[in-house]
Amino acid sequence: EAEVAQSPRYKITEKSQAVAFWCDPISGHATLYWYRQILGQGPELLVQFQDESVVDDSQLPKDRFSAERLKGVDSTLKIQPAELGDSAMYLCASSPGLAGVWETQYFGPGTRLLVL
Amino acid sequence: AQTVTQSQPEMSVQEAETVTLSCTYDTSESNYYLFWYKQPPSRQMILVIRQEAYKQQNATENRFSVNFQKAAKSFSLKISDSQLGDTAMYFCAFMKLKAYSGGGADGLTFGKGTHLIIQP
Numbered sequence: 001e002a003e004v005a006q007s008p009r010y011k012i013t014e015k016s017q018a019v020a021f022w023c024d025p026i027s028g029h030a031t032l033y034w035y036r037q038i039l040g041q042g043p044e045l046l047v048q049f050q051d052e053s054v055v056d057d058s059q060l061p062k063d064r065f066s067a068e069r070l071k072g073v074d075s076t077l078k079i080q081p082a083e084l085g086d087s088a089m090y091l092c093a094s095s096p097g098l099a100g101v102w103e104t105q106y107f108g109p110g111t112r113l114l115v116l
Numbered sequence: 117a118q119t120v121t122q123s124q125p126e127m128s129v130q131e132a133e134t135v136t137l138s139c140t141y142d143t144s145e146s147n148y149y150l151f152w153y154k155q156p157p158s159r160q161m162i163l164v165i166r167q168e169a170y171k172q173q174n175a176t177e178n179r180f181s182v183n184f185q186k187a188a189k190s191f192s193l194k195i196s197d198s199q200l201g202d203t204a205m206y207f208c209a210f211m212k213l214k215a216y217s218g219g220g221a222d223g224l225t226f227g228k229g230t231h232l233i234i235q236p
Binding site: 033035040041042043044045048056091093103104105106107108109110 | 120149151153159160161162163166207209211213222223224225226227228229
């Protein structure tokens with residue numbers, strides 16, 4: 001069964017350092033989402049891509065976060081510089097993204113970030 | 117903006133019992149989906165059940181069923197014959213559909229979750 005892949009699974013970094021997360025969605029899925037899940041909370045959307053275009057990044061802290069999906073397949077989320085409050089699980093999800101198709105999102109295992 | 121509220125931070129039941137998790141939401145949209153996702157300890161989020169807002173019939177998936185009350189903006193999850201493997205965080209989520217053809221859907225808006233513990 002196809003799955004969303006994410007790496008690394010765990011990342012420990014010091015504040016002010018740069019960190020990057022990678023996501024490979026299910027093959028053929030046009031829509032890709034990045035969420036941030038703080039411990040004990042539900043995930044919150046950071047950015048949504050349709051193919052290579054950003055559809056929604058209204059909740060992305062653009063002074064330090066950036067996201068790209070250059071060829072409309074895999075995606076990278078970067079934080080620079082990292083702050084203590086960025087410690088969280090970063091989840092990637094994908095969906096077929098086609099009108100008339102069930103819009104179920106399939107989640108990856110996440111990257112757990114700890115900023116010291 | 118949409119909001120999703122789960123008022124039960126934690127619930128605990130005995131194996132084989134039936135349990136209902138509550139969820140309410142607030143939206144001015146008319147075209148949307150509702151979901152329940154399960155997040156087992158240290159494992160990824162998986163879909164439990166989904167409901168289209170225009171469908172009056174409540175969705176059912178094996179032991180899982182929902183009670184969707186659109187006017188009341190309520191979307192509860194019932195788990196029958198609970199099993200130890202049902203122990204997990206359960207998240208209620210809302211998804212708005214874009215108005216134009218081919219627009220796809222927005223990201224999910226999640227509640228804070230309910231930690232369900234199934235006791236042996």
